[in-house]
Amino acid sequence: MxxxxxxxxxxxxxxxxxxxxxxxxxxxxxxxxxxxxxxxxxxxxxxxxxxxxxxxxKIQHQGERYVCQHCGKVYSNKPCFRKHCKSHDPDHIQKVFTCQVCSVVYRSYSGYSRHMKRHNGQLLSYVCDICGKRVNTVESLNYHKKTHTGVRDYLCGTCGKGFIKRQELQAHTRVHTKERPFQCLICSNRFTQKSALNTHMRYHTGDRPYGCELCSKKFVTNTLLKGHKCKAKG
The missing domain is CATH 3.30.160 (Double Stranded RNA Binding Domain)
Structure with missing residues (x-):
């Protein structure tokens, strides 16, 4: 054999x-x-x-990019990327945000902010003397009043457009630079703002945080909800 x-x-x-x-x-x-x-x-x-x-x-990992889904930072080194991601982990964040109505504690301002909207104005104690809008902090009131006065402290060096907040200017400048630092890890679409990425992610996750109180329909954004209500009114 x-x-x-x-x-x-x-x-x-x-x-x-x-x-x-x-x-x-x-x-x-x-x-x-x-x-x-x-x-x-x-x-x-x-x-x-x-x-x-x-x-x-060099052969296996050259050109690899690790994009933080929380803030859009890009890393080519995986250990550095993992270390950075821990900075967004609630277990590694010391600062907390406590709801003054029900004492619920949040590790991120975004989560805290979304929660506060559910109290339907219970803490909206600061009133705009121009239009009557109520907000929950002096800072928010000052920002809001600038929408009436036209004061824009942050100007774009390229086109001269003014903005109330520094974050708004930073997002705007990406229109000129074509920078898209916030990348979806599911479909690779890129965005100029983290908020836009967060909204986009809802299409993948199925999250619909904005619900109509008149019917059972829910929507990805508040804008879509408002559009729905307008159609319902005829």
Whole structure:
């Protein structure tokens, strides 16, 4: 009976030999994990020499981009990306926002802000003397009044357009620079503002936070809800 000779593969660290790469891989990961002097920063694969590790990173991971879904920052180094993401993790954030109506605590201002809207004006104690609109902080009132006075403290250096808030100016400048720092990790669409990304993500998750009190329909944005109500009124 004819038997084909199999090519043996040898462990680069010790004298172990076997007939296939799967067995060799199992041997290396189970026996020599602690022996690796150099590990890939992206996938943690180990190598005995710096040159082999660097070659692996260049071939396998060159050009990789890790985009933070919370703030849009981009990293090419996975450990740095993971460390940054922890800064958004509630377990690593010290600052908290407490609801003054029901004492619920939030780790992010965005969550706190959404929650406060549900109290339907219970804390809207600051009133605009021009239009009567009520807001819950002096800062919000000052910002609102500027919509009446026309005061715009932040001007675009490219087109001269003015904005009430610095964040609004930052978002606007991306129209000129074509910068889209906020990327959807599901479909790769990019956006100039984090709020736009958050709204976009609802189409993937199915989240509909704005509900009509007259029917059971829910909507992705408040604008769509208002449009729905206008149609209902005829």
């Amino acid at each position: 004819h038997t084909e000779s199999r090519q043996m593969v040898k462990c680069e660290i010790c004298d172990f030999t076997c007939t296939n790469k799967c067995s060799l891989k199992y041997h290396v990961t189970s026996v020599h994990t602690k022996d690796f002097l150099y590990k890939c920063q992206s996938c943690n694969k180990g190598y005995m020499s710096k040159e082999a590790r660097d070659s692996h990173e």
